Amino acid sequence: MRPLRGLRTLALLAVFASLPPSPAAAQGINTNVALAVAEDEGILRSQLRYRRATDDPLGNGRQLDVVAAPQTLVYGVTPRITAFATLPIIVYRRLEAADGSVRRDEGLGDLRLLGRVTFFVDDYAALSSRRLALLIGMKFPTGTGRFGTDSFDPIIGAVGTWAFNRHELDLDAIYTVTTKRRDFEAGDEFRYDLAYRYRLWPERFGRRLQQFNALLELNGRWTAKTRAEGMTVSDSGGNLLYLSPGAQFIAKRFIVEASVQIPVWQDRNGSQLEDDLIAVLSVRIPFTLGLR
Amino acid sequence: MKWKRRLAVSLGLLLYALPAGAGILAAQLRVNGLSCPFCAFGIEKKLFDVPGVRDVEVFLDEGRIALTFEPSSEATVEDLERAVLGAGFELSALSLEVDGKISSDQGVRLIAHPRMTFRLFETRAGDRRPISRESLRHIRETDEPDGLAGKTVLVEGSVTDRGSTEPSLMVRSIKSVADGSER
Numbered sequence: 001m002r003p004l005r006g007l008r009t010l011a012l013l014a015v016f017a018s019l020p021p022s023p024a025a026a027q028g029i030n031t032n033v034a035l036a037v038a039e040d041e042g043i044l045r046s047q048l049r050y051r052r053a054t055d056d057p058l059g060n061g062r063q064l065d066v067v068a069a070p071q072t073l074v075y076g077v078t079p080r081i082t083a084f085a086t087l088p089i090i091v092y093r094r095l096e097a098a099d100g101s102v103r104r105d106e107g108l109g110d111l112r113l114l115g116r117v118t119f120f121v122d123d124y125a126a127l128s129s130r131r132l133a134l135l136i137g138m139k140f141p142t143g144t145g146r147f148g149t150d151s152f153d154p155i156i157g158a159v160g161t162w163a164f165n166r167h168e169l170d171l172d173a174i175y176t177v178t179t180k181r182r183d184f185e186a187g188d189e190f191r192y193d194l195a196y197r198y199r200l201w202p203e204r205f206g207r208r209l210q211q212f213n214a215l216l217e218l219n220g221r222w223t224a225k226t227r228a229e230g231m232t233v234s235d236s237g238g239n240l241l242y243l244s245p246g247a248q249f250i251a252k253r254f255i256v257e258a259s260v261q262i263p264v265w266q267d268r269n270g271s272q273l274e275d276d277l278i279a280v281l282s283v284r285i286p287f288t289l290g291l292r
Numbered sequence: 293m294k295w296k297r298r299l300a301v302s303l304g305l306l307l308y309a310l311p312a313g314a315g316i317l318a319a320q321l322r323v324n325g326l327s328c329p330f331c332a333f334g335i336e337k338k339l340f341d342v343p344g345v346r347d348v349e350v351f352l353d354e355g356r357i358a359l360t361f362e363p364s365s366e367a368t369v370e371d372l373e374r375a376v377l378g379a380g381f382e383l384s385a386l387s388l389e390v391d392g393k394i395s396s397d398q399g400v401r402l403i404a405h406p407r408m409t410f411r412l413f414e415t416r417a418g419d420r421r422p423i424s425r426e427s428l429r430h431i432r433e434t435d436e437p438d439g440l441a442g443k444t445v446l447v448e449g450s451v452t453d454r455g456s457t458e459p460s461l462m463v464r465s466i467k468s469v470a471d472g473s474e475r
């Protein structure tokens with residue numbers, strides 16, 4: 001059973017390393033959006049994510065604390081094509097095992113490159129837009145130590161945004177097909193998100209272009225079981241659904257936002273730790289790349 | 293020292309009396325779908341790249357963008373359209389304040405600068421028609437049609453058939469730069 005225990009840990013870490021890298025363009029905090037990024041313009045999104053998992057189904061008092069800092073660069077290739085590159089930086093991970101021993105880690109996660117191709121645009125009034133886009137990309141095995149799946153994994157998905165006056169709805173669905181590498185294959189991942197944003201302030205824009213939003217998101221994650229050395233790891237994969245209230249301040253030259261992801265449904269396979277919460281703090285800054 | 297002051301005053305008066313350089317002086321753009329200040333900043337940056345743009349102000353609630361230009365700006369309608377497209381949006385309407393010289397060879401044209409010529413139209417009895425001699429009478433010095441040629445005017449109106457090499461300007465107001473009288 002010893003090798004399998006190691007595989008369980010590996011699976012747990014792989015799942016964590018593939019924690020959803022959040023989007024970077026415009027509004028959603030944990031949900032992708034289909035809003036425009038200007039051609040040859042860039043956005044840097046820097047996040048700080050804290051995850052705490054203490055709910056041990058075995059009752060052994062295991063505990064996991066992780067601080068990650070995913071960094072995302074967004075680039076407007078054309079008015080309809082946007083590129084995203086996300087590198088998760090694991091600043092700190094502390095796992096307290098059942099026997100009281102503590103293991104600390106840090107490192108890099110897997111780099112994700114994503115292209116967003118907008119195929120439907122209906123800007124039908126001031127402050128009002130409907131847009132749909134396809135997402136196509138790849139996850140690269142840049143993860144150090146245990147923070148990656150060590151595989152090239154294709155990503156495909158779709159995203160839609162409907163902004164109207166003080167409201168915005170965002171919806172995405174993204175599937176990651178994990179591939180096998182050296183007898184290890186992390187489970188496929190499917191994420192689906194729905195976000196509602198309401199502009200609390202101002203009621204009407206004046207000359208000063210700033211706004212304060214309240215957000216409520218539903219963020220779902222399904223992960224298939226990991227396979228290692230020809231065996232399925234029973235303590236891997238499962239379903240997660242977070243309810244994520246958030247707040248956001250948008251100015252012309254930056255966005256500051258915060259969100260708390262509260263698990264409302266957890267159906268993890270086996271004896272995996274269950275999340276208490278994930279807290280997210282994020283800043284976005286636009287810049288001109290001047291590549292053209 | 294008196295001669296220096298007189299020279300300065302004379303130069304100032306001379307500069308004031310000279311007609312402003314031909315070109316677009318101001319523009320009002322209608323752009324739908326701008327949903328937040330971040331989008332506004334993206335389009336602002338693109339519009340500042342248009343040659344001669346001095347200031348950009350975005351009015352999100354109205355979907356309107358007000359531009360002012362440096363004198364003698366050589367910006368064209370195509371430049372403005374390309375900037376808006378580059379930001380990921382579409383220009384739904386455009387109004388301009390343009391000055392330039394009148395040419396009346398084949399219908400009345402306004403030559404703003406070597407890259408930009410407008411055909412001038414107006415609305416009469418609900419129809420779009422080439423601008424009439426009556427509408428231009430107050431800026432004419434003679435009754436001869438050719439009397440218009442070479443006259444510098446300041447025109448304000450909305451642009452139609454923007455894709456054309458000579459876009460049409462539906463004139464709302466027109467005035468002579470020289471006498472400043474307005475219709």
